Amino acid sequence: MKKILSSLLIALCLLQLGSVWIPRAVSIKGRQYRNIAGIASAVNMRSRRIGKFFICSGASRNLRLELSHRRMYWNGMTVMLGYPVLLHNGGIYVSESDWQSTLKILFFPASVPRHPIGVITLDAGHGGNDQGAAGKYSLEKSITLKLTQRVAALLRACRYRVHLTRSSDTAVALKTRTAMQRARKSDLFVSIHVNAAKNKKVHGIETYCLTPAHAPSTNGKFELKRNPANRFDSNNFALARNLQYAMLVRTGAWDRGVKRARFAVLRDITSPGVLLEIGFISNPAEERKLNNPAYLEKLARGIAQGIIAYHRDLRPRR
Numbered sequence: 001m002k003k004i005l006s007s008l009l010i011a012l013c014l015l016q017l018g019s020v021w022i023p024r025a026v027s028i029k030g031r032q033y034r035n036i037a038g039i040a041s042a043v044n045m046r047s048r049r050i051g052k053f054f055i056c057s058g059a060s061r062n063l064r065l066e067l068s069h070r071r072m073y074w075n076g077m078t079v080m081l082g083y084p085v086l087l088h089n090g091g092i093y094v095s096e097s098d099w100q101s102t103l104k105i106l107f108f109p110a111s112v113p114r115h116p117i118g119v120i121t122l123d124a125g126h127g128g129n130d131q132g133a134a135g136k137y138s139l140e141k142s143i144t145l146k147l148t149q150r151v152a153a154l155l156r157a158c159r160y161r162v163h164l165t166r167s168s169d170t171a172v173a174l175k176t177r178t179a180m181q182r183a184r185k186s187d188l189f190v191s192i193h194v195n196a197a198k199n200k201k202v203h204g205i206e207t208y209c210l211t212p213a214h215a216p217s218t219n220g221k222f223e224l225k226r227n228p229a230n231r232f233d234s235n236n237f238a239l240a241r242n243l244q245y246a247m248l249v250r251t252g253a254w255d256r257g258v259k260r261a262r263f264a265v266l267r268d269i270t271s272p273g274v275l276l277e278i279g280f281i282s283n284p285a286e287e288r289k290l291n292n293p294a295y296l297e298k299l300a301r302g303i304a305q306g307i308i309a310y311h312r313d314l315r316p317r318r
């Protein structure tokens with residue numbers, strides 16, 4: 001009887017995902033969490049704690065979580081979580097929101113909803129009298145236009161239909177950019193920007209996707225809202241992760257991670273979408289690179305490759 005009760009209890013605490021049973025969410029201090037060691041062992045990954053890190057590895061996958069922090073690394077690439085990793089009664093927990101919107105997609109890529117990709121909208125940030133960030137001798141609006149046009153050419157060569165929100169140095173309102181995506185019913189939206197910071201040493205690439213509903217953004221804003229594009233949460237993250245990875249591999253740039261924000265161009269689209277920050281114009285070395293055609297070509301190929309990798313992951317399995 002005791003044995004039956006204990007196996008019933010275990011079954012109640014597990015949830016089936018495909019053919020794998022993973023631990024159910026538990027409530028800790030009023031928030032839902034998942035035990036990450038339990039999930040790792042369900043997918044045959046070894047896990048251990050080393051100082052402030054909790055590491056799960058196996059089957060050519062490696063997850064490194066930083067206890068009490070929102071930063072984690074998947075196969076070496078940085079991903080920002082919504083809530084800090086929790087150490088509770090000797091167990092390591094991630095929030096249910098982070099499990100659903102981030103970790104589940106990494107552990108179970110096949111859980112990402114499939115969709116056709118024929119038409120892609122590329123959005124070159126800024127333009128016209130909105131020059132974006134300014135470096136010593138170049139402007140964000142010119143770099144984003146040049147790069148976007150090159151990405152479009154690469155994708156068209158791979159038989160995608162590509163629309164641009166602007167193809168010249170003109171100002172386009174943010175709401176017009178998302179309206180264009182909706183009107184053209186495109187299957188993906190990629191917005192391209194150049195970063196800037198007061199500290200000239202700051203450099204590297206980061207990719208943003210929409211903050212999941214009711215979760216905080218990476219920059220610390222706790223505007224816990226739901227936005228129309230939240231229905232693509234899994235796809236948004238899968239796209240962001242493919243793009244960040246492909247850009248880093250092509251360029252060797254510093255990895256600032258996959259982050260979350262409720263940017264206007266990510267909120268109101270009717271397809272999965274991301275916003276890329278391809279480097280800091282305020283960093284002298286990075287400004288030089290962003291104005292070097294060979295480096296821009298690496299970035300363009302990285303972006304095209306990231307989109308194609310996302311598409312390939314979503315193709316129906318035989």
Ligand SMILES: [Zn+2]
Pocket residue numbers: 125126132133140193194
């Ligand atoms: Zn910008």
